[in-house]
Structures are given as structure tokens and as C-alpha cells.
Amino acid sequence: MSLLKVNDLKVHYPIRGGFFRKVVDHVRAVDGISFELQPGETYGLVGESGCGKTTSGRAIIGLNDVTAGQMMFEGKDLAQMGRIERRKYTKDIQMIFQDPYSSLNGRKNILNTIAEPLRNFERLSAKEELVRVQELVERVGLTPESIYKYPHQFSGGQRQRIGIARALALKPKLIIADEPVSALDVSVQAQVLNFMQEIQEDFDLTYLFISHDLGIIQHMCDRIGIMYRGRFVEEGTADEIYKNAQHVYTKRLIAAIPEMNPEKRFEKMHLRQAINQEYQTEYNNYFDNDGRMYDLKKLSDTHSVAMQ
Amino acid sequence: MKNPVLEIKNLSTSFNIKGDYYAAVDDVSITVHENEVVAIVGESGCGKSALALSVMGLHNLKNTKLEGQVNFGGQNLLSLSRNALNKVRGKDIGMIFQDPMTALNPLATIGRQIEEPMDYHMKLSASDKKKRVLELLRRVGIKNEQRVYEQYPHELSGGMRQRVVIAIALSCDPVLLLADEPTTALDVTIQAQIMDLMKELQNQMKTGIILITHDLGVVAEMADRVVVMYAGQVVEIADVKELFANPLHPYTRSLLNSIPANMEGKEKLHVIDGIVPSLQNLDRTGCRFAPRIEWIPAEDHEERPEMHEAEPNHFVRCSCYKTFYFPEDRVGEREYVATESE
Numbered sequence: 106m107s108l109l110k111v112n113d114l115k116v117h118y119p120i121r122g123g124f125f126r127k128v129v130d131h132v133r134a135v136d137g138i139s140f141e142l143q144p145g146e147t148y149g150l151v152g153e154s155g156c157g158k159t160t161s162g163r164a165i166i167g168l169n170d171v172t173a174g175q176m177m178f179e180g181k182d183l184a185q186m187g188r189i190e191r192r193k194y195t196k197d198i199q200m201i202f203q204d205p206y207s208s209l210n211g212r213k214n215i216l217n218t219i220a221e222p223l224r225n226f227e228r229l230s231a232k233e234e235l236v237r238v239q240e241l242v243e244r245v246g247l248t249p250e251s252i253y254k255y256p257h258q259f260s261g262g263q264r265q266r267i268g269i270a271r272a273l274a275l276k277p278k279l280i281i282a283d284e285p286v287s288a289l290d291v292s293v294q295a296q297v298l299n300f301m302q303e304i305q306e307d308f309d310l311t312y313l314f315i316s317h318d319l320g321i322i323q324h325m326c327d328r329i330g331i332m333y334r335g336r337f338v339e340e341g342t343a344d345e346i347y348k349n350a351q352h353v354y355t356k357r358l359i360a361a362i363p364e365m366n367p368e369k370r371f372e373k374m375h376l377r378q379a380i381n382q383e384y385q386t387e388y389n390n391y392f393d394n395d396g397r398m399y400d401l402k403k404l405s406d407t408h409s410v411a412m413q
Numbered sequence: 414m415k416n417p418v419l420e421i422k423n424l425s426t427s428f429n430i431k432g433d434y435y436a437a438v439d440d441v442s443i444t445v446h447e448n449e450v451v452a453i454v455g456e457s458g459c460g461k462s463a464l465a466l467s468v469m470g471l472h473n474l475k476n477t478k479l480e481g482q483v484n485f486g487g488q489n490l491l492s493l494s495r496n497a498l499n500k501v502r503g504k505d506i507g508m509i510f511q512d513p514m515t516a517l518n519p520l521a522t523i524g525r526q527i528e529e530p531m532d533y534h535m536k537l538s539a540s541d542k543k544k545r546v547l548e549l550l551r552r553v554g555i556k557n558e559q560r561v562y563e564q565y566p567h568e569l570s571g572g573m574r575q576r577v578v579i580a581i582a583l584s585c586d587p588v589l590l591l592a593d594e595p596t597t598a599l600d601v602t603i604q605a606q607i608m609d610l611m612k613e614l615q616n617q618m619k620t621g622i623i624l625i626t627h628d629l630g631v632v633a634e635m636a637d638r639v640v641v642m643y644a645g646q647v648v649e650i651a652d653v654k655e656l657f658a659n660p661l662h663p664y665t666r667s668l669l670n671s672i673p674a675n676m677e678g679k680e681k682l683h684v685i686d687g688i689v690p691s692l693q694n695l696d697r698t699g700c701r702f703a704p705r706i707e708w709i710p711a712e713d714h715e716e717r718p719e720m721h722e723a724e725p726n727h728f729v730r731c732s733c734y735k736t737f738y739f740p741e742d743r744v745g746e747r748e749y750v751a752t753e754s755e
Contacts, residue, residue, distance in 0.1 A: 117691075153600040260688050280644075290456040290627065295671035295682035317601060320674030324682070361605035363630025365674055367653040370634050374609050 106180065107141040108279060108311050109165070114174035114184075115136050116157070116164050118217055118377060134160045136335035137174070139401075147305070147312040148252065149326030149343075151319060151358070157335040158315045162281045165313070166198050168193060174391035178279075196226050203284040205264035209256040215242065215267055216252040224272045241270040244307075245300070262293035266300065281313045286321065298325060319362050323347055328407070331355050336398045350411040353384050354408035414545050415446040418589050418621040419468070424481035426460070426467045426691065434478050435692040437463040437556050439645035441481075452636035452653070454626060454668075458689045460626045460645040465593050467491075468623075469508060470498045485589070504534040506697040507582030511594040513574035517566040523550075524562035527581050527716065534585045549580040554610055572603035576610070583614070590622045595677040596631060608634050629672060633657055644690060644701040647720070661729040663709070663737040670739065683739060700731040708740050709733055 114188055114405040117131040135157040150158045151248065163169045165176055167183070176183040178194055186194075199222075202208035209218055219238045223229055229237065239249045256264055265285065272280055285301070286294040298321065301404040316322050321411050322329060323343055330340045331354070339352045350356045360380050364373040390413060421443045427434035438460040440599060445451045455703045466472050468483050470490060483490040486505060490498065502508070510516040518526055531537055537545065543562070550558035553576040566574055575595065582590055595611070596604040604699045615622055624635055632639055632653065639648040639656045641664065649662040660666045670683035687705045695701065700714040718731035 153602060188695075262688075291629070291668060292456060292671045292685040295673075296684040298673065299682055299684060319601065322671065324673030359603060361601040362674065363628070363634045364609070365630055365633050365657065365672070367633045367636075367657050373634070374612065377605055377609060 107177075108144045108179065108278060109142040109313075110159075110175070110177040111141070111165065112139050112175040112177065114161065114164060114168055114176065115172040116160050117172040120189055133335050135164065137413070138332070138335075138337050139339065140330050140337070142311050142313060144278070144311055145305075146327045147314055147325050149322040149329040150313065150315045151317065151322050151329060152332035153190060153317060153358075156332040157287075158317075158332050159283055161332075161342065162200070162283050162313060162315050166200050166281055167195065194214045196275045197278045199275065199277040199280050201268055201272050201280060201282040204288050205261055206256075208263055208268055211256050214253055214255050215247075217258075218267065219274055221269050222271060236305075237274070240272060242267075244273070244304070245270045260293070261289050262296050265289065265293075265297050268296075269300070269304070271339070272295055273304065276308065277310070279311045282314070283315045284317070285314075287316065287318060294321075301325070327362060331358065333398065334396075337401055337411060338398060339408075339410045341403065345405075345408040349408075351404065351408075352412065353380065353387060356380050357384055415448065417444050417446050418449075418485070419443075419445040419623070420482070420484040421464075421468065422482040422484065424464070424467060424479070424483060426463050426472065427478040427480075429476035429478075429734070430693060435695070436697075437645055437692060438467060439697075440561050441642075441647055441649070443640055443650075445621040445623055447588075447621055448615070450615060450622040450624055450635055450637045451640060452624045452632040452638070453640045453642060454629060454632055455533070455642035456627055456668075456689060458644075458691070459642040461642055462593060464642075465508075465591050466534060467626050469502055469506065469591060470495075479671075488652075500534070504585040505529045505587055506589045506591060507585070507587035509575075509578055509582045509590065509592040509595045512598045513571060513578050514566075514598070516578050517574060518568055521565075522562070523564055523566070523569070523577050527584050528578070530581065530584045540719075545584075546580075549584060552583070553577070553580045554581075554606075570603075571599055572606060575599060575603075575607055579610070583618070585621055586618075588665075590620050591625075592622060593625045594627070595624070597626070597628070604631075611635065629669065630674065641668075644695055646701060646730065647728075648702065648730045649728065650720075650723075655721065655724065655727050659724070659727070661723055661727065661734045662702075662731075663733060664735070667706075672713075681741065682742070700720075700733055702731075703733070706733070706737065709737060713737075 114135055116135040117133050119128040120130045121127065121131060122129045138161060142191050150161060152158045160169055168378055171184045174184060183191060183194060216238055219241055220234050223234055223237060238252055240369050242252055244251060247263060287296050289297060305312065314325055321392050326343055328342050328347045331338045339346065339355045346355065347359065350359055357380050360377045364370050398411040401411050403409045421441060424438055424441045425436050426438035427436045441464060443451065455461050467479055479491050492648055524546050529541050531542055546562060547558045550561055555561050555573065555576055596607050599607060607630065626632060636653045639651060639653050640647055641662065643664045649665050660669055667685045668685055673682060699716060700718045703714050709751060713736045714733045715731050719731050720728045723729050
């Protein structure tokens, strides 16, 4: 059974205007997306800013209201649950945030930061709590003394690892990582990514990995969903997306990855121009008259594309 | 040989921290030629932005000490008065900033903002000026230039704003462009567009470009020559093809190995041990990268690391590159043996 099954998820925000500020239209931030996460896999959600990838992640963890659709977590629909019932499942789904500078409370030391989820969900004595926090801190590669320090005393990579320790405190099953490394330097990025792979094995985690960086997504993810204007454009395994992209938008995204071989840069520039040309001429094959994408069509068991 | 446009000679930029001066840019020498893109790469804190600001004279001299020379158009920019410097920057040297959201004035129209440097540096009639602005906007790939001329920055998308910033930098036909992380704040597809645009413009205009970035992908796409900086020093200089085919300095090699796009599949990425030392804690004797590659014996480093020409036109600092290896390449073998015997 899949760990999480998202079915036709929609998040719409009202636009108010006119007399009495009536609702005149909606911003369709997420407009009917469906995907499944199998236990132990890393699923990548990719797209440019404003495509709805973060909104989707936040809807799953409950930080946004859902307009319509189902989110079946281990067979139960999170979208239908009330606050109290949902609380039982918040333990199992945790989040790693983008910016380690603003996601840690500067006035709480590391002990209190990491112990907060424990205090919310488990009854532990002060001693037990300390032991648990120390274990976590060591697991993320910081010294045990550092639990009495404050966030400003750490570097960006260390802070991000503190954020990960906090997410791990309740032994979750699913972690939603929203651009976990985009605020970090390349070498620190590598450190955090390696570490995320390690703990995935140790803790049997499933990741929903949200990012705009296709290089990182390729490195981390088993399956990938490409989003554009709140809808899925293409979904498939990493190989299918990177070696056999079908949708012109996906091709465009992949062509935009900087070429690491300086010998080939003019080839790449011409490739991009060719794909932009294709995007212009074949727009109608991929988008309907309202500029909306078609529904996903299956090409194989794992690979589907939004085409007519 | 092409003419040099800018010669930075032994430039040091030191900041005053609690009474003492600490060098953020330490004895850096770089030459930029006509029609050449020189990329300066490094992580945060390596001094690349401090270097750019020194060239433009944008540091506050109350707590900054500049030493060395920045020779441009027959004069040393560091010794110029503020007025003399203002005649050069914005005219012969254009600058493209990282964040197009903050680089533009939200209260002035796009047209006004592109005209501003022209008012200062060129004497043009109002109609000539407008003609030139529209021409510039077309050149940076903005199609409805008449409309954009009247618009305010908030009405444009990030990519369009960055194009406007480029148009401002190009407004007075600069000989040299300083681009500080020009694509970092942009989406991937927009980044690709801006990179292609800059390549195209550079081919047409024959300007020299200093491109400051942390993204080796951008370097591979844009640069002709690459300067790698670590902890305020230049550690490697080479042509772009040579650098990517044959990186020598341990820092360059580590950086290249830590990029996901460079690796096939789900291999482990290389992690550089330790952290970039802060200005005050930096040990200024010996090889500055040594604390982060502790498995290399001390005698492989030089006492006073110098730049060596390892290959023709390929310079590298310190001798440690000769014996450098990645521990995972060797430890991996040993670990494998250990698990087998269990």
C-alpha cells in the first residue's frame, strides 16, 4: 500500500473585489494534482517559482487549507479530518524548511528547539528528554554540548541539520523537504544531501522533496513530478524524465540546467533555442484554449504526460 | 595578444573589526582582456564580492583599507578622487547586481532609470535619449519596449527586471562589465535566458566581463577564464576548458566533486571537512586550505604558498595539489574489504 496517496488535490485562494469585497475569482495555486508515495522512496516535486509545489507540500502537512481532493495517508483521508483527529497524524509527517536562518527560533536554545515536538506529543521526564535530544544532536553530527547554544552560534549547514534533528524527533514516516538546501553553499549542500540519504536508510523515511534545482532532484529522487501553473506536466522515474522527456515544458526545464562541460556550451545554447522554438510552434498541442494543461495521459506504468 | 582592459595588481581589501584590520581580499592579481569573460568563483566568504566592490570603489573607506592597484584606462582607480571615480563608474564600467528586486528604484519608471546614467555621462537631447533607451531595451530582448519604458519595476517579472538592470549597465557603452551573481535570484529557465543573452551581447559588444558567481554551472556556460578564490586568496587560474578538464587545486577539485549534476546516479557527494574560517580566525601562514584536507601531510604544503604555472597558462597555489587525493577513493576500498571479512 502506498504511504500517501494524493488525489485531485486543489488549493484555491479567493480574489476579492468589487462591492462588499465579494469573491470575484480564484487563484488556482494547486489545481488538481494526483500522486502516490511508496514507503521508502524519494519523490521529487519540481517547478519554477509560483508553480504550486510549496503550496502542495504545505497542504499535505496541514499548513494550508485544502479546497478539494483527497490526501490518503495510510488509507485515511487527511483532508476530511478535524483538528483533533488530524493531530494524531502530525507526528508521522514532518517538514524541513528552506531557510535555516528563519526556521529556527533565535531565542530558544537547541535543547528547547528539538525538544518542542517531544513535549507536544510525548510525556517524558526532563532526564529522558535530555537523553533523546542528545542522541538526535549526535546523530546529526553536532557535539552534545551544543544543545545549550543558540541558533546564531551555528553555520548555515549546522542549522539545517538542527532543523532535520527537530523533524526526526518524533520518528516520522514522511518528511516533506521544501527546498532544504537552496540557501546553502555548494559544499555544505553536499553535506546536507548526503546526510539526508543516510538518515533515510536509518529511519526508514519517505521523502517528498520539493526543489527547483533539477541537478539536485536528479541526484536525490526515485520518481519525479514536474509542476507548472498548479498542475502536473509530466510524471515518471528519474531516468524517464531526464533521458526521455516528452512534454515540451519538461524539455525546456532540462535544457535550462547549466552545461558542466565548457566544450559543449554552444551546442546547449542552440538546443535551448530549438526547444524555445518548439515551445512557440507546438503550444497548442500541450495547452488547451484557456492555456490550461491537459490531463495526464499514461505512456507506461510509471510515465505519464499532460498531452492531448 | 588582446589588450588588457583591467589590471588588478596585488589588491588587498581589509576590514576594521574591533580596531584591527583583517584582509578579506589578500594580494589578488587578475587581468581582464578585451572581449573576455573572467569568472571569479568561490563560496560565501571567499572575498569575491569584496573584490568587486573594491574595483568599483563602493566600500566605506572609514573602516576599509585598500592596498595595491586597480589599473583601468591608464589610471589607478584606487587613487582617484570620488568625483574622478564617478566619471568612470557607470560609464566605462557597468555593474549588474545580484538581486533585480532591490537594484531598481521602485519610484521611477524604467525609462527614467536607464536614462539616468546617460544624463550624467553623455550629453544627449531628450529625443535621442529616448531613442537610445528603446534601442537598449530591444537589445536586451524586451519586445514591447514602448510599454516597458513607461512602466515601474513592480510591473515586471524577475527576468524582465534583470534585463532592465543589464540595459542600465550597458547604457553608456562600457568597456568592462562587473556582474555580481547575475542569475542567482532567478528561476532556472530565466537563468538560462539571461546567460544566453549575456553571451550574445558580449559577442556583439566586445566588452570584458568579470562574472562573480558561486555556481560552477554558470561558469562552465559563460566564462573564458576562471579564477578560483578561497579565503581571500586566488588558488587557481586557468582557461575554462582546461579548468573543468584538469582541475588541480584540492579546493577546485573538492568543489567540482560536491555538485550533484556532476555525478551519475545516487553516489555520495564529496563533502569538504570543516568550515570556511572567519576573517578573525583565519590562519594566514601556510596553505589556507590545509585545515580542510588534514589527511594530506604537512610537508606536502609550502610554507609560503606561491602561485605556480603548472601547465601553460594554468596557475595553482601551493604544492599540495601534486599529492592530493580524495580519501573516499582509498578508504572506500578498505571499508569494502572490512565488510567482506565480517
